[in-house]
Amino acid sequence: MAFVNIQNLTYKYPLTKTPALQNMNLQIEKGEFISIIGANGSGKSTLCYALAGFVPHFFKGEISGEIEVDGAASSKSTLDEWVVNVGLAFQNPFNQISGAKYTVFEEIAFGLENAGVPREQMKSRVEEAMQLTGISNLADRSPYSLSGGQQQRVALTSILVMQPKLLVLDEPTSQMDPIGTREVFSVIHNLTQSGMTVVMVEHKVEWIAHFATRVIALKDGAVLTEGKPSDVLTSDLLIENGFGVSRYTSVAREAKKQGLWKKDKLPVTLFEAAEGFNTK
Amino acid sequence: MKIEIKDLHFTYPTGLEALQGISLTINSGEQVAIVGQNGAGKTTLVRHFNGLLKPTSGSVMIGDWDTAKYSVAKLASRVGYVFQNPDEQLFSRDVLTEVEFGPKNLGYSKEKIDELVKQALAWTELTDKTETNPYDLSPTWRKMVALASIIAMDTPIVIFDEPTTGQDFANVSRIAHVIAELKKQGKTVITITHDIDFCAENFERVIALSNGKILLDGKAREVLGQEEILAQTYVDPPQLTRLGKLLNLKETVINQEEFLNVIARNVG
Incomplete structure (x- = not known):
């Protein structure tokens, strides 16, 4: 059975009229790097919450169907059992920072403290995680004195340090400059190489194309289409449904109409575009 | 309304020298994007325009006003500021009250307020959400409420701090539309952004900051083509x-x- 298995999942938040997820089915294998795309309100964050157990255990509401991770069923687990296996970095890092810690180092150790990890082991794990995400220099700063991009790295690190089997990231680079974005993608990529499974919500199409093993496009709480990044990110379905595509894809689509793009397949990345425009 | 900055230095109480000698003139009606790596001083710079920060040395003139001598409340009639995080600026119980708050405080007539609010709601496509509590909206719609509440103040200068962060394609297009409308009205628009493609498509002038100094300043095409210099401040063309x-x-x-x-x- 797949490492993550979502079956007929329908979920409605309390006090809302329409379900945020509607009869969703999704299987994810171990070590995959899944990128979730979709318009605002398509269910991306709710899917993240469902994978992380916050839906329904924290948010309540009405749920049917099942979410299984590594053989365990969400409906039969409690949230504190669930978080051992699944880590979620929030869209807004400010909402994730505990407010109970004075330094970045302590903030990152917070989860390990709660899990009862021995002190020495805790220290080395925190140091390792900070090194991995390039924030060792922030160790003694207050989490609240940081820029948005730095806070996002702290939020990410405080999840990575827990060594979850499934890592769920909701727009982890939204406030980062391009170098920060590149670094985060390459860290995540390396983690998937060593067997971690990653689900990432992301709007930055060019990076998705480079790193994700599969792209899942959501619309109205259900899967619209899924597949290889180079197929999904160039499909007409995306344009028809108001998704953003890379400038390389849109310029080639326009060029094709004018006979300036000769290949069948549209590019997603810089090199695909350069190759295509060169061979004419 | 002209913005004139002369040899601006700013040091935070922690000792961090965030701005190290910025001199800059922005003319009435210009559309300017400010780019640069995290920590380059972008937000620190624009917070001087509406007086949230006052120069450690040097001066910032908004028209004929020296910001050192005017309160934030006073400057709010000349400079509107849309925060990066809408949750830092929204507080009303419904969208309409939120959007009316700014122009009401500026003492405009009832007719003018109604007209400004109507226009701001139309541009941001919020007309059907006036009775909703902003916190019942998704973060992206809250962003539009934040935008509307500043635009409705009808200030000659409007600042956006990272308007496209975390926004989907449809919302980025909405924001681009708002900027185009402001341009038509002859407003000065200054935007901080990491979204360099958005920058290229919507702004005539680009200023790249690095470590509290101006690295590049010029027409978008001239600045955005300088790959090697931009790399110093972690910006890709x-x-x-x-x-x-x-x-x-x-x-x-x-x-x-x-x-x-x-x-x-x-x-x-």
Whole structure:
């Protein structure tokens, strides 16, 4: 059975009229790097919450169907059992920072403290995680004195340090400059190489194309289409449904109409575009 | 309304020298994007425009007002500021009250307030959400409420701090539309952004900051083509500019139309 298995999942938040997820089915294998795309309100964050157990255990509401991770069923687990296996970095890092810690180092150790990890082991794990995400220099700063991009790295690190089997990231680079974005993608990529499974919500199409093993496009709480990044990110379905595509894809689509793009397949990345425009 | 900055230095109480001698003139009606790495001083700079920060040394003039001598409340009639995080600026129980708050405080007439609010709600496509509590809206719609509440103040200068962060394609288009409308009205728009493609498509002038100093300042095409200098402040040129470079196009292209024109010419 797949490492993550979502079956007929329908979920409605309390006090809302329409379900945020509607009869969703999704299987994810171990070590995959899944990128979730979709318009605002398509269910991306709710899917993240469902994978992380916050839906329904924290948010309540009405749920049917099942979410299984590594053989365990969400409906039969409690949230504190669930978080051992699944880590979620929030869209807004400010909402994730505990407010109970004075330094970045302590903030990152917070989860390990709660899990009862021995002190020495805790220290080395925190140091390792900070090194991995390039924030060792922030160790003694207050989490609240940081820029948005730095806070996002702290939020990410405080999840990575827990060594979850499934890592769920909701727009982890939204406030980062391009170098920060590149670094985060390459860290995540390396983690998937060593067997971690990653689900990432992301709007930055060019990076998705480079790193994700599969792209899942959501619309109205259900899967619209899924597949290889180079197929999904160039499909007409995306344009028809108001998704953003890379400038390389849109310029080639326009060029094709004018006979300036000769290949069948549209590019997603810089090199695909350069190759295509060169061979004419 | 002209913005004139002379040898601006700013040091935070922690000792961090965030701005180290910025001199800059922004003329009435210009559309300016400010780019640069995290920590370059972008937000620190624009917070001087509405007086949230006061110069450690040097001066910032908004028209004939020296910001050191005017309160934030007073400056709010000249400079509108849309925060990066809408949750830092929203507090009313419904969208309409929120959007009316600014123009009411500026003491405009009832007719003018109604007209400004109507227009701001239309531009941000919030007309059908006036009775909703902003916190019942998704973060992206809250962003539009934040935008509307500042636009409705009808200030000659409008500042956006990272308007496209975390926004989907539809909302980025909405924001671009708002900026275009402000331009038509002759407003000065200053935007901080990491979204360099958005920058290329919507702004005439680009200022790149690095470590509290101006690295580049000029027409979008001139600035965004300087790949090596931009790299110093962790900014990549726009996607199509990079593609143009890789294809050895003679001119620097920054948007789709330019790119296709050059390609078509090369073929023909």
